[in-house]
Amino acid sequence: MTNGAEWEAQRRIIDPAFEGGRLRDVFADIAAAGEDAAARIAAQAGREIDLEPETSHAAADAIFRTLFSLPIAHETAARVFAAFRAHQDAQPIVNLAALIPLPFWLPRLHGSRARKSAAEIRALIAGLVAARQAELQAGRAPDDLASKIMTTADPLTGQRFTEAEMVDQVAIFFLAGHETSASALSWALWLLAANPLWQDRVAAEARAVLGTGAPAFNAVPRLKLARAVFREAMRLYPPVPMMVREAARAETFRGREVPRGAQIIVSPWHLHRHERLWDNPDGFDPARWETASGKESARRAYIPFSAGARVCPGAGFAMIEGPLMIAMILRAARLEPGAAAPIPIARLTVRGRDGISVRIAAR
Numbered sequence: 098m099t100n101g102a103e104w105e106a107q108r109r110i111i112d113p114a115f116e117g118g119r120l121r122d123v124f125a126d127i128a129a130a131g132e133d134a135a136a137r138i139a140a141q142a143g144r145e146i147d148l149e150p151e152t153s154h155a156a157a158d159a160i161f162r163t164l165f166s167l168p169i170a171h172e173t174a175a176r177v178f179a180a181f182r183a184h185q186d187a188q189p190i191v192n193l194a195a196l197i198p199l200p201f202w203l204p205r206l207h208g209s210r211a212r213k214s215a216a217e218i219r220a221l222i223a224g225l226v227a228a229r230q231a232e233l234q235a236g237r238a239p240d241d242l243a244s245k246i247m248t249t250a251d252p253l254t255g256q257r258f259t260e261a262e263m264v265d266q267v268a269i270f271f272l273a274g275h276e277t278s279a280s281a282l283s284w285a286l287w288l289l290a291a292n293p294l295w296q297d298r299v300a301a302e303a304r305a306v307l308g309t310g311a312p313a314f315n316a317v318p319r320l321k322l323a324r325a326v327f328r329e330a331m332r333l334y335p336p337v338p339m340m341v342r343e344a345a346r347a348e349t350f351r352g353r354e355v356p357r358g359a360q361i362i363v364s365p366w367h368l369h370r371h372e373r374l375w376d377n378p379d380g381f382d383p384a385r386w387e388t389a390s391g392k393e394s395a396r397r398a399y400i401p402f403s404a405g406a407r408v409c410p411g412a413g414f415a416m417i418e419g420p421l422m423i424a425m426i427l428r429a430a431r432l433e434p435g436a437a438a439p440i441p442i443a444r445l446t447v448r449g450r451d452g453i454s455v456r457i458a459a460r
Contacts, residue, residue, distance in 0.1 A: 121314055122241070126162035127418045128312045130155055131425040133168070139429040142459045145436065147452035152282040153182065153275065159418055160274035164267060165225055166239040177221045177271065183214040219264055222271075226263045243267070270411075272445075277336035278415050280446040281401075283453045285330035285423055287439060288381050290432035290455045295383060299323050300431070300460065303424035312421060323420035323427075325383035331401035333381065335365035336446040340403055365400050366447075374398040431458040 134155035138146070157178045158169035167174045226247075232238035233247060246266060250257050258266060289296040302322045307313075317324075340363045348355045355361065370378045375394050376385065385391035402409035409415075435454025442450040 123163055123414065124312075124314050124317070124417060124421075127159045127414075127421055128425075130159035130162055130168070131418075131422040132311070133158060134422060135425045135429040138426055138457060139459070141457045142430065143457065145454055145456045147449075147454055148283045148286055149279070149448060149452050152286070153279040154178070155422060156275040156279040156282065156418070157181075157271070159278075159422075160271055163274075163414075164241065164243045164270060165229065166241045173221060173225060177218060177225075178275075180214050180217045180221060181271065181276070183217075218268060222264050222267045223260070226260055226267060230260065242270075273409065274411050274414065276446050277409075277411075278418055280334070280336040280448060281327065281331050281415070281419055282422055283449070284334035284447070285327050285419065286426065286432055287434075287453045287455060288330055288333070289326060289423070289427065290434050291438075292381055293433075295322075295326065295381075296427065296432065299326055299423065300427040303428040307424055307428055312425070316424075317417050317421055320420045320424050322383065323423045324416070325386045327416070327419035327423060328386055328395075328399075329381060329383045332369045332375075332399060333379075334441060334447050335369055335401045337401075337403075338366035338443050338447050339364045342407075363400070363403075368398050368400065371398060427460070429460060431460045432456070433458060 134151065137154070138151055154169060157174070161167045161169055161171070161174040161177075165174070169175055169178055226243075229238060229243050229247065233244060238244045247258065247263055289299060299322045302320060306316050306319045342361045342363060344355050344357055344359045344361060347357050368374070372378050374397065376382075376388075376390055386395065402412040402415070433456040435456055437451070437454065439449035439453040440451065441447050
């Protein structure tokens with residue numbers, strides 16, 4: 098686990114990389130990935146499909162375009178995507194190492210499949226980083242997020258990421274930037290398939306805001322219904338259903354003594370469905386975000402991106418990506434429930450035990 102000083106050093110390098118007009122470029126990358134995803138899904142009209150591979154492809158495409166100016170169809174990007182899929186399949190549903198405060202020197206035990214896929218991921222990302230470093234030295238690197246991060250120095254120390262540290266950063270960005278978004282997008286689309294009245298409203302909004310061409314940069318704040326649906330999907334199916342934190346000092350929680358070093362489980366899944374905190378907690382109701390009680394619950398009990406000093410730095414990216422992709426997909430296709438309702442299960446993120454199936458119809 099990264100300690101506080103290392104975390105702050107990383108933020109001092111990464112945060113400026115998002116500034117200086119990058120938001121418009123990020124929007125264009127997401128829109129391009131969304132356009133490809135909508136076309137792929139609409140082309141399968143008349144078929145029942147599993148949404149998870151489609152949304153994983155779309156989210157991976159967006160993050161690779163943003164990081165390295167590469168669509169996921171690029172050979173190396175596609176191989177990294179496939180390796181991450183294999184790595185997730187090899188992971189245990191519950192990571193006991195995260196729950197037991199083991200000494201730092203004690204090796205963590207992982208299965209051979211997990212070790213093999215992790216090694217493949219690092220080797221592929223290392224190749225991308227080395228190639229970008231060579232492009233930077235030759236003065237022909239694109240002005241994307243990877244270039245920004247690799248050339249931005251810590252304002253306090255003047256140091257930049259080493260190649261090994263950059264591999265770590267890219268791996269974290271890819272996992273956090275595609276896996277969690279893919280989970281939330283899958284559940285949002287399935288909820289819309291299961292609630293056709295809401296789907297019709299979101300599709301009408303998409304047509305009105307986006308028109309028929311490429312989305313305009315100012316489209317995202319006007320996709321209010323798509324945003325509400327995305328937020329509601331993350332309430333019902335938070336991509337990270339539980340988080341583990343270590344007590345930095347002794348505390349008392351609701352009359353219970355918590356010693357320094359204790360492992361504390363924070364569960365968005367339970368918090369987001371708590372009957373004392375939410376009206377109709379298990380129901381799909383995107384309109385709740387505009388009610389007084391919904392806004393109060395959002396302030397007190399809504400943490401899909403965690404909270405505090407360790408809040409997810411990709412929250413802003415996700416809140417552009419999710420509503421925009423929902424709108425672009427529904428502009429192109431109509432979704433109907435599949436033969437079987439999905440059963441949520443916790444892997445690295447909340448996924449469907451047997452996938453998340455919908456039937457595609459032409460719109």
